[in-house]
Amino acid sequence: MPNLRLSFPWFDRRAFPVLAAVVAGLYLLEEVFTLREQHHGKAGRTVTNTAVAASGFTVARLLLLPIMVYAGEWADRRRFGLIQWLPLPRWARYAAGALLLDYTNYRWHTLTHRVSFLYRFHRVHHSDLDMDVTTGFRFHLGEQVFSIVYRGGMIALIGAPADLVLSYEAVFEGCTAFHHSNLRLPEAVENILARVMITPRAHGIHHSIVREEFDANYGVVFDFWDRLHGTHRMDVPQEAITIGLPAWRDPEELTVLKLHTMPADDIRPWALPDGTVPTRRVTVPQVWPS
Template sequence: MGVIRRNFDYIGSPVLAGLFAVLFVLESKFQLRRRVQNRWKRVKVNAQVAVPSFALLRFIFLPLMVKLASRNQHICTRLGYFLPSHLLRQILAFFFLDYTNYLWHILNHKIPLLWRFHLVHHIDKDLDLTTAFRFHFGELIGSIFYRGAFTYLSGATPLTVIIYEIAFEAATEFHHSNTRLPLQLEQTLNKVMVTPRMHGIHHSVNKCETNSNFSVIFSFWDRLHGTLNLNVNQDDLIIGVAEYPGADKFKASELLMMPLMKG
């Protein structure tokens, strides 16, 4: 599809790659949390887990979302049809997509079948930029049905869908990074968007902390629903899942098989 090539391949992908490079350097020089694993070993494992998901995202997920969006542009029963401005309708659709992803993230933690796949992301015992791509491809397949339905209902155009996906990926890179920002800057940013300290709490082995901070781009969904938690010292955080103390020993192939092997 031309709209994907023009906007995701030629614009979005270079932007995301550039952001990755910048954050990789920043988290190397300004580390937020002390690492407990070998960084380069994790890069290799997390990259291998990410490859199938990247392929699905580009060649199945995005084309399907764009196709759904192309069908709903002229249907006046979609979200925001009452707004007089096309721009306002697309802004509303963008926020709606992010809100429904907040809810999807909660479902990934609450529904056992979904958690089997999301667990691959959470058992990483360090949290950094590479964790942002450590998602099981099965999780992405499951999200197609959920996100497809809300893409269809949102009234988003194909361009809005692509812009949202680029913003989604950029936000995921940013808040997973192990970058120590000046505290005052992060507190200011956190009033609107998810930040590394905020998302770090979500990756804690403490389940009360894990069950908080589900937002992806905008932090105010957690504020709205009372799932916000900012009162945890980063030096006290233990990253991972308590039931998997030896997760750092897993190979990429074992991580990809994990959802199918769990009883």
């Protein structure tokens, strides 16, 4: 059993308070500059998403992060991994490492949509009926657990040193909060950002109940990977998007307890409760009649 380090003073004392301030700022700002109209009560969703995040966050901080750092230290000690072998200056190896880490997270996200076992967990995240900054933390602890092997393995293959792993992780968390937020940026600003990174508009399309839109904009920080693989799209107006999963429209099925047991539920066909397959041409009620 590797000797895992659990204390990361820079991450916990410097990055974490900044991230908490970013989340709090986005939470307030999205109330003032609102991108998509909300239909399901922010207070209740905040409680639900925080409760789901609590168990997921515990796993992420006590297991995922220490193992990712361990993988980075292991690779660095042995001079193992792609960027360790590159005959480049240190800054260039770090830049390449950050890009590769982001690419592997793009790939992981596509796997959580395409591998049905992983999708069972990832659908907890997508089942939120509205999307805001709190959705960015609604990840089932199982998804965090199964990402450990993948993310740890990729860090070792890339040869990303521990300090790069921790700094990328801070950026990863900040960008996750940002692109899930319901923040309406001035269009000119968003258009500039959308040339390189995943923005709230881009990720709003990813949370659509229309299948082809749900399978788009998988990126975390940069959007190059979506452009490279043909999964990038920005052609859906935010007011036309219904957020969530088509087969899970009833808030009663999305309580904290039911979200924790959701991975064990059957995978339902990609259709609304009445059997209709949502497309851009089908008008879907934002609140499903009970």
